Amino acid sequence: MKKLIMNVLLIPIFFVLQTAVFGRLSVVGVIPNLLIILVAVTGFMQGDKAALLVGFFIGLLADIFTFRILGLHALIFALIGFVTGQFHNTFYPEDFKLPLLVITGSDLSYSLLMYFFTYLFRAKFRFGFYFLNVSLPELAYTLLVALLLYPLFLLLYRFVIREKVNE
Amino acid sequence: MSPLVPRKKEKFSIPTKYYLLVVILVCMLLLLVTFLIDIPKTASNSVLGYTIVPMQKGVSSIGSYFVSRKEMLVQISTLQKENEDLKAQIDELNNENIQLKQEKFELVSLRELFELDAQYSDYKKTGARVIAGGTGNWFDSFVINKGSKDGIEPDMNVICGSGLCGRVVDVGPNWSRVMSIIDDTSNVSAMVLSTSDNLIVSGDLESMKENHIRFSDLYDEDNKVAVGDKVVTSNISDKFLPGILVGYISSIETDPNNLTKSGYITPVVDFHHLSEVLVITEKKQEISAKE
Numbered sequence: 001m002k003k004l005i006m007n008v009l010l011i012p013i014f015f016v017l018q019t020a021v022f023g024r025l026s027v028v029g030v031i032p033n034l035l036i037i038l039v040a041v042t043g044f045m046q047g048d049k050a051a052l053l054v055g056f057f058i059g060l061l062a063d064i065f066t067f068r069i070l071g072l073h074a075l076i077f078a079l080i081g082f083v084t085g086q087f088h089n090t091f092y093p094e095d096f097k098l099p100l101l102v103i104t105g106s107d108l109s110y111s112l113l114m115y116f117f118t119y120l121f122r123a124k125f126r127f128g129f130y131f132l133n134v135s136l137p138e139l140a141y142t143l144l145v146a147l148l149l150y151p152l153f154l155l156l157y158r159f160v161i162r163e164k165v166n167e
Numbered sequence: 168m169s170p171l172v173p174r175k176k177e178k179f180s181i182p183t184k185y186y187l188l189v190v191i192l193v194c195m196l197l198l199l200v201t202f203l204i205d206i207p208k209t210a211s212n213s214v215l216g217y218t219i220v221p222m223q224k225g226v227s228s229i230g231s232y233f234v235s236r237k238e239m240l241v242q243i244s245t246l247q248k249e250n251e252d253l254k255a256q257i258d259e260l261n262n263e264n265i266q267l268k269q270e271k272f273e274l275v276s277l278r279e280l281f282e283l284d285a286q287y288s289d290y291k292k293t294g295a296r297v298i299a300g301g302t303g304n305w306f307d308s309f310v311i312n313k314g315s316k317d318g319i320e321p322d323m324n325v326i327c328g329s330g331l332c333g334r335v336v337d338v339g340p341n342w343s344r345v346m347s348i349i350d351d352t353s354n355v356s357a358m359v360l361s362t363s364d365n366l367i368v369s370g371d372l373e374s375m376k377e378n379h380i381r382f383s384d385l386y387d388e389d390n391k392v393a394v395g396d397k398v399v400t401s402n403i404s405d406k407f408l409p410g411i412l413v414g415y416i417s418s419i420e421t422d423p424n425n426l427t428k429s430g431y432i433t434p435v436v437d438f439h440h441l442s443e444v445l446v447i448t449e450k451k452q453e454i455s456a457k458e
Contacts, residue, residue, distance in 0.1 A: 016222045016223050020227040020299045021233060024234050025230070026300075053186070062303075063197075065219070066302050068201070078187075
């Protein structure tokens, strides 16, 4: 129950943070992707089912707000949530490497899928350019923000998520 | 746990793969439906208008604070030098201003003579504040704090400062989304002011990294169009009002077909630092219908 309330609150909070604060703080022309951080972290902290649903709803929000066609972000985020959920069993809060690796992987796959569906389909073939100028800077910025946010997630993990395990 | 202790009966739960299947199917359905038929998203837009947007409006002031701090850090070193340059420029401009005032006086009288309208300043406009940016780096749109309640409708033109910025594509009760002209899917029909030759201005993520916008399909058989020419929205565009400044031609070259030309435009709007915009509350279709 607590977890459910937390997730229901985290989705709008992260969405508002992304669009109203970080979405306007572009550095070298890119903005970080907080939504992917939330989905990935939910994945390895709470498992695939929670991350799948969190990904779906936050993706749907992104679709309504920034996209003409509904469902693309929802699908990509839900899939990423499901995949990151598979790391739930190998996750230890003391270990820093796995979360960063998982976030890196998620952000890269998001970039690749977005390029594939929205650029390649319109015959924009210079993948190398987009990778160097969009995906990589976005990844670096996202990882930086993730490092700053991660202690907060650990607090949530300790006080909200873990209780369920001890029962 | 000892086998003698009776175990709690396990709760029945649906395996995640079924959830996954349902979510994928729902997404596919949404994609198909919205791709094939352009259903208006009125319901979802108003739900967002009463939940997310008020939060964004509150938080965006924090966002603006950070944006201005960041700007300050970046600019402080360049400001001093700029200040000196500007002082020199003021003197220069003062001189120019006196000349221009005389010329303007002449222009006004001439305009009356020709009964020309200064169209651009005659459009009804309403100011709006940018409250949210995008969620990713692949598309370029932003959200403003006025919507259908304030009379905003899809396809209205948005200008920032002195130039064209984009057009409204999505409207909620108290917010609307503006697709900027540098978005990778945006195309604007424009013309070169000096020769009235039409061209297409296409937003392009690739060239925007160098602060340019691409243009193409310029048919200029007399080779009159040159670097530095003004580009404004054209009369034949069905979404954009005529005569709004887009930018200046920064490079131009002949296409391989030897008929048309293409190149790059330097936009007059600084798309990375938008905070206030003006929405023109007249639409091209309405104006042409009136006439």
